[in-house]
Amino acid sequence: MTDDDLSPDALGCALRDVTEFVDAAGWDQPPMLFALVPTAALAQTDPDLVDEQDDSELSPIAQEQLPLSDDPDTVAEELEHLLATTSWPDVVAGCALAQEIIVLPPQAESDLDEAFVPLLADPEAADAAARATAREHPQQQRARLIAGALRDGQRLALLQMRDDTAEERGDRLELLSHPDLAPGLLDALAATLDAEHDF
DSSP states (O other): OOGGGOOTTHHHHHHHHHHHHHHHTOSSOOOEEEEEEEHHHHHHHOGGGSOTTOOOSEEEEEOSOOOOOSOTTTHHHHHHHHHHTOOOOTTOOEEEEEEEEEEOOGGGHHHHHHHHGGGTTSHHHHHHHHHHHHHHOTTOEEEEEEEEEETTSOEEEEEEEOOTTHHHHTOOOOOEEOTTSSHHHHHHHHHHHHSOOOO
16 A cells, blocks of 8 residues: 555544554653554564554554653754654655643633733743743643644644543543644644655
């Protein structure tokens, strides 16, 4: 199967698999990067990694833990640098990243503006002030952002809101999406697929 043979649902199904994998480890986890490999290709090269009943088009393969600090003020910049220096072998049809984020309601935008507008002359200070304000905002919610891109151009970002009582209630995993969700991250993931590599 080539990238051109993937169905329109392939990326969404793979991102759901990624979400289920990271969700099983619980919350408060570091960002995780995944290679998305055609399951048929994986079955040929590493048959022990594929269940005979697995009919998924893509198999997510978790990469080693990313070398990121625990400092919430620098992790975004570190992640940006890491993605800018990442490339994949040709067998990888796509990639995905799962990371925990803070989500604010639209009415909180004025609070962010107040925090960083005085610092616009210093973009790094403005970003740090906005992140600190978001972390301390009384209406902030924790969420998990799962974003992925394929070589064939498909892109998708999903959002899982943190609900610590969902598992107790037996609720299914609920994922949200929006066409304008995480465009910068999707661009960065897609760029890793176009990068030159030395494999």
